[in-house]
Amino acid sequence: MRYFLKNKWFYYSVFCVFAFNITFAHNHPPYIYAVNPSAKTLETIDSTSHEIIKSYNLLADYPREITIDEANARAYIIGTQSKTISIINLTENKRVMSPLPCGPSPWGVALTPRGKWAYVTNVSHDCISIVDLESYKVLPETIPTGKLPWTVAITPDGKKGFVVNHGDDSVTVIDISKNKVIKKHITVGKRPLLVAIHPNGKHAYVSNHGENTISVISVETNSLVGTIELSFPSPSGFKIHPDGQTAYVTHAPYSCISVIDLDTFRQKEDPIRIEGEPVGITINSAGTFAYVTDRKEDSLLVLDLKTRSLLKDRINVWGGLTNVAVCSSTASSSSYFLKLLGNLKNTLGRLSPDAVEIN
Numbered sequence: 168m169r170y171f172l173k174n175k176w177f178y179y180s181v182f183c184v185f186a187f188n189i190t191f192a193h194n195h196p197p198y199i200y201a202v203n204p205s206a207k208t209l210e211t212i213d214s215t216s217h218e219i220i221k222s223y224n225l226l227a228d229y230p231r232e233i234t235i236d237e238a239n240a241r242a243y244i245i246g247t248q249s250k251t252i253s254i255i256n257l258t259e260n261k262r263v264m265s266p267l268p269c270g271p272s273p274w275g276v277a278l279t280p281r282g283k284w285a286y287v288t289n290v291s292h293d294c295i296s297i298v299d300l301e302s303y304k305v306l307p308e309t310i311p312t313g314k315l316p317w318t319v320a321i322t323p324d325g326k327k328g329f330v331v332n333h334g335d336d337s338v339t340v341i342d343i344s345k346n347k348v349i350k351k352h353i354t355v356g357k358r359p360l361l362v363a364i365h366p367n368g369k370h371a372y373v374s375n376h377g378e379n380t381i382s383v384i385s386v387e388t389n390s391l392v393g394t395i396e397l398s399f400p401s402p403s404g405f406k407i408h409p410d411g412q413t414a415y416v417t418h419a420p421y422s423c424i425s426v427i428d429l430d431t432f433r434q435k436e437d438p439i440r441i442e443g444e445p446v447g448i449t450i451n452s453a454g455t456f457a458y459v460t461d462r463k464e465d466s467l468l469v470l471d472l473k474t475r476s477l478l479k480d481r482i483n484v485w486g487g488l489t490n491v492a493v494c495s496s497t498a499s500s501s502s503y504f505l506k507l508l509g510n511l512k513n514t515l516g517r518l519s520p521d522a523v524e525i526n
Contacts, residue, residue, distance in 0.1 A: 205486025225253040236282035270296035275318035288316040355382035374402040404448040417445040447490040460488040
C-alpha cells in the first residue's frame with residue numbers, strides 16, 4: 168500500500184485508463200447551432216432529442232451569419248449592428264473572448280480550411296475585412312469587391328474566395344494567399360444572395376434571389392458555366408448534400424424547398440412543400456436530416472430527406488432564427504484526452520462539457 172501512495176506513476180496510469188474510457192465514450196450526436204438575432208443568442212440543439220440544450224449569450228447586436236470550424240470546434244457569428252464577430256469554443260461551452268471588431272459593416276463570413284483566417288464581407292463599404300484568428304486582430308488592409316458584398320465562400324484547398332455582390336449582380340474572385348482580386352466581376356443572376364463551393368472544389372453555386380435561378384461558376388476558369396432553372400423564384404438558403412450530388416434551396420415566400428441535381432445542373436424533382444417560410448438550411452453529416460429556419464413561426468423545422476416530410480414537433484424559439492449550422496462533434500477524442508492529462512486538478516469538472524456553465 169505504501170508503494171502505491173509514494174509512486175506517482177501508479178496514479179498517473181490509473182488516471183490514463185480512466186480518462187481513456189471516458190474520452191472515447193464521449194461521442195455526442197451532431198449539434199445544431201441556430202442564430203437568434205432578437206435574443207442575441209446562439210441556440211444549441213441536440214440532433215437526437217431535438218431540444219434546445221444550451222443558449223450562448225453572444226453580446227452582439229443583431230447576430231446573423233454563422234460559420235463553424237469543425238476541426239477546432241469553434242463557431243463564429245457576425246453581429247451586424249455591433250460590427251463584431253463572436254467566437255464560441257464549442258468544446259468548453261464558452262466564449263473565447265469578448266466580441267471582436269471585424270469591419271465597418273460586417274455581414275457574411277467564411278473561414279480558411281485550417282481556421283487561421285476569417286474573411287468578412289462589409290456590405291455598405293464594398294470590401295472584405297480579414298481577421299487573424301490566432302492573434303485576434305483585423306488586418307489594416309481590405310480587399311475591394313463589387314457593390315453590396317453579401318456573402319463569401321472559400322474553396323476547400325483554401326486558394327480562392329468567391330464573394331457575392333448583391334448590389335451589382337456579380338461575383339468577385341480573390342486570391343487568398345495574396346489577398347488580391349483575381350477577377351472583379353463575374354455576371355450572375357439578379358440580386359444574388361448566397362454562394363457555396365462544391366466539396367470537390369470544382370464549382371461555385373450562387374442563389375439569385377431576384378429570379379428563379381442558381382448560377383454555376385467554374386472555380387478553375389473563374390467564369391460562368393451554367394444556370395440552373397428552378398420552379399419557384401426567390402431562392403435564399405442553399406445547402407449541398409454530403410453526397411455532393413444534390414443541393415437543397417429554400418424559397419421563403421413560396422413555402423417550399425427545391426432539390427437540384429449538381430451533375431446535370433437541373434432541378435431534380437418537385438419541390439418539397441413546407442408549412443411556413445423556410446430561410447436558412449443545413450444538413451447533418453449523415454445526409455439524413457435537414458434543419459430549416461422558419462421565419463414565419465419563429466421555429467426550426469426538421470426535414471427527413473428520405474421521406475421528404477417534416478417531423479411533427481417544431482423546435483420553437485422566441486424571437487426567430489436566421490442562419491443555422493451543424494457541428495458533427497464538439498471535441499475530438501485525442502484533443503480531449505490530452506486536455507484531461509494536462510489538467511489533473513480539474514478532472515471532474517472537465518470530463519463532461521455538458522456540465523460546464525456558459526460564461
